[in-house]
Amino acid sequence: MKYRKFGNTGVMVSALGFGCMRLPMIETDNGKVVNEELSVKIIRQAIDQGVNYFDSAYGYCGGKSEETLGKALKDGYREKVYVSTKVPTSRIKEKGDYRRFLEEQLRRLDAGPIDFYHFHYLTDNVWNDIVLKYDLLKEAIKAKEEGLIKHISFSFHDKPEVMMKIIDTGVFESVLCQYNLLDRANEEAIAYANRKGLGVVIMGPVGGGRLVAPSEVFKKIFGKESASTPELALRFVLGNPNVSCALSGMSDEKMVAENIKTADDSSPLSEEELARVANALDEIKSLADLYCTGCEYCLPCSQGINIPHLFRIMNYHKVYGLTSFAKGLYGRVGTSEKEGKKASECVECGACETKCPQNIEIRKQLKDVVSVFE
Numbered sequence: 001m002k003y004r005k006f007g008n009t010g011v012m013v014s015a016l017g018f019g020c021m022r023l024p025m026i027e028t029d030n031g032k033v034v035n036e037e038l039s040v041k042i043i044r045q046a047i048d049q050g051v052n053y054f055d056s057a058y059g060y061c062g063g064k065s066e067e068t069l070g071k072a073l074k075d076g077y078r079e080k081v082y083v084s085t086k087v088p089t090s091r092i093k094e095k096g097d098y099r100r101f102l103e104e105q106l107r108r109l110d111a112g113p114i115d116f117y118h119f120h121y122l123t124d125n126v127w128n129d130i131v132l133k134y135d136l137l138k139e140a141i142k143a144k145e146e147g148l149i150k151h152i153s154f155s156f157h158d159k160p161e162v163m164m165k166i167i168d169t170g171v172f173e174s175v176l177c178q179y180n181l182l183d184r185a186n187e188e189a190i191a192y193a194n195r196k197g198l199g200v201v202i203m204g205p206v207g208g209g210r211l212v213a214p215s216e217v218f219k220k221i222f223g224k225e226s227a228s229t230p231e232l233a234l235r236f237v238l239g240n241p242n243v244s245c246a247l248s249g250m251s252d253e254k255m256v257a258e259n260i261k262t263a264d265d266s267s268p269l270s271e272e273e274l275a276r277v278a279n280a281l282d283e284i285k286s287l288a289d290l291y292c293t294g295c296e297y298c299l300p301c302s303q304g305i306n307i308p309h310l311f312r313i314m315n316y317h318k319v320y321g322l323t324s325f326a327k328g329l330y331g332r333v334g335t336s337e338k339e340g341k342k343a344s345e346c347v348e349c350g351a352c353e354t355k356c357p358q359n360i361e362i363r364k365q366l367k368d369v370v371s372v373f374e
């Protein structure tokens, strides 16, 4: 396993991190539950092969991810890894909630101090309306001083300039964000994070949270004899010197073995390969009849629909063939103000279309979104 410097934390992390959001599940009379035995086995398999960064969150796997990770770290495994988890920021309703969640998570993990404790899913709104409103940075600093957590981190889902603003508080030591071949929006912000001494962890290195992409897009780029999709995707992400670790949500032994091999073997994409990727992606994109630039001139929609967000999701399906990933994203639509309402909430007033510089038939396209995802 290759290891990388994790910002200024003094920690060396494995290039491949284990995302504990997709632990293996089994059907029971009470619905799906985590397959604890298999989960413990594959987590330990990854540790035995050198993976040392494990990322969980309060809500993953129906709230059982942390407990399962904690069980896997018994029998001498805890000392070999760094544990990352996340306070469910959006569920905080008062100042004391931060500490209440932290204490519950420490009990669930039962693995000593949490190495990297994230504010989960930071957006500009969450930052202002929850983190600043309830003075949670002070809570985090206090928890660190008391030794309950070792490093203060955040996971991020908004525009790059918002990430830089959060970094500028000087409180954070690492960031977890999206970055992949298909979505390079965070590239500058990642470089900024690295310059400021933060460790950078990437989720969804292939755009789907897994190193194994279902898409044909990479084959189109590199031809039949080329390296496999996961290899290219990981080589792209880890080829960025500002990235410390790429997370993969792994659910079985085969996936763990393959991803570890890929992370071990991978070398960065060459300049020429990168240029080919960029050209091919542009070409594929231009083939799409839905070319939304994300300018947001169409907003606000009176019904609260985040039009460019829905079109981005549609493009993952339509242009890149990442259908299951797109469905997962659409599943979140309607759960927060930022996600906006489902496409079926459109009342066809047409106000957005008069403002769109691309002359996109937004109403018609939203109907397509409904037919694919609802």
Ligand code: SF4
Pocket (backbone or CB within 6 Å): 300, 301, 302, 303, 304, 305, 307, 345, 346, 347, 348, 349, 350, 351, 352, 353, 362, 363, 366
């Ligand atoms: S046409 Fe639909 S999406 Fe556009 S502004 Fe009206 S309600 Fe919103």
Ligand code: SF4
Pocket (backbone or CB within 6 Å): 291, 292, 293, 294, 295, 296, 297, 298, 299, 307, 308, 311, 355, 356, 357, 358, 359, 360, 362
């Ligand atoms: S105005 Fe048009 S191009 Fe701009 S975000 Fe809205 S739909 Fe996309």
